Amino acid sequence: MYCASVERVLTDEQSERLRACARVLDAPARIVMTGDVSDAAREAVQSGAGPGVEVLIVAGSEIKRVDGSIDVLFIGPTARYSVALDMFQRWPARVVPGGTLFIYGAFASPALTAALLRTVGSSRAWRYFSRDGALAEYVHAELSYGERILDAIAQAAQLPSFARTTARRRAARFRSA
Numbered sequence: 001m002y003c004a005s006v007e008r009v010l011t012d013e014q015s016e017r018l019r020a021c022a023r024v025l026d027a028p029a030r031i032v033m034t035g036d037v038s039d040a041a042r043e044a045v046q047s048g049a050g051p052g053v054e055v056l057i058v059a060g061s062e063i064k065r066v067d068g069s070i071d072v073l074f075i076g077p078t079a080r081y082s083v084a085l086d087m088f089q090r091w092p093a094r095v096v097p098g099g100t101l102f103i104y105g106a107f108a109s110p111a112l113t114a115a116l117l118r119t120v121g122s123s124r125a126w127r128y129f130s131r132d133g134a135l136a137e138y139v140h141a142e143l144s145y146g147e148r149i150l151d152a153i154a155q156a157a158q159l160p161s162f163a164r165t166t167a168r169r170r171a172a173r174f175r176s177a
Contacts, residue, residue: 010040010104014135018074019048021100025071027052032094034060035076035087041104045074060087069096077105077112077134084115092120092140099140101126106136107162121155128154 010018022031022045029052031045037057049055058065060083073095078084092101101120105112120126120138128151129137136158143151 010038010044010135011133014104014132015040015044017132017135017137018044018102021072021102022046022048022053022055023050025049025053029053029071030066030068031055031072031074032066032070032091033057033074033076034062034091035074035078035104037074037076038104041074041076045072060091063090063094066094070094070099071096072100072102074102074104077109079109079111081111081115084112085119088115088119092123092126095140097140097142100129101138101140103136103138105134107131107158108134108165110166113162117155122152124148127151131158 018041025031027050031049031053033042033045033056042055042057046055056066060078070091073091075087075091078087095101103112103116103120106116107113116136121128124143125140126138127141127143127147129139131137
């Protein structure tokens with residue numbers, strides 16, 4: 001399902017970030033892309049992936065189709081909270097320790113952000129790394145209690161930008177109606 005509140009076009013910086021992440025993987029490795037995967041995201045990952053790095057693009061419900069672990073997981077935006085929650089409950093557990101989770105639409109789409117913070121964002125298994133616009137990056141790592149507190153602060157620091165963006169988008173929609 002297409003998420004109208006998030007642009008499907010990646011910036012040059014976001015594309016390069018995905019490309020660089022794919023580029024550093026040693027074979028054999030697996031990159032899985034699910035959710036609403038844009039052509040730009042697919043192209044960036046595929047252009048960075050070297051020989052022996054498998055790139056799979058699957059629907060959110062096709063987790064059984066992917067055997068084994070995942071080195072990099074990309075989850076694209078979704079319009080519904082229930083769909084995002086289902087993806088965040090199923091897919092991230094398959095990522096290897098030290099692996100990367102990219103979420104496009106994080107801190108940009110209200111439904112996706114709520115599901116993210118309820119699952120991955122509040123988990124001790126994921127460290128918030130950074131965000132570039134709507135593309136957030138998490139690293140699979142076991143966090144201590146103190147690290148979880150710092151991680152929660154880092155994610156909470158993203159919320160004012162999220163609130164401003166959401167308010168601007170809704171005001172623009174109200175003005176055009």
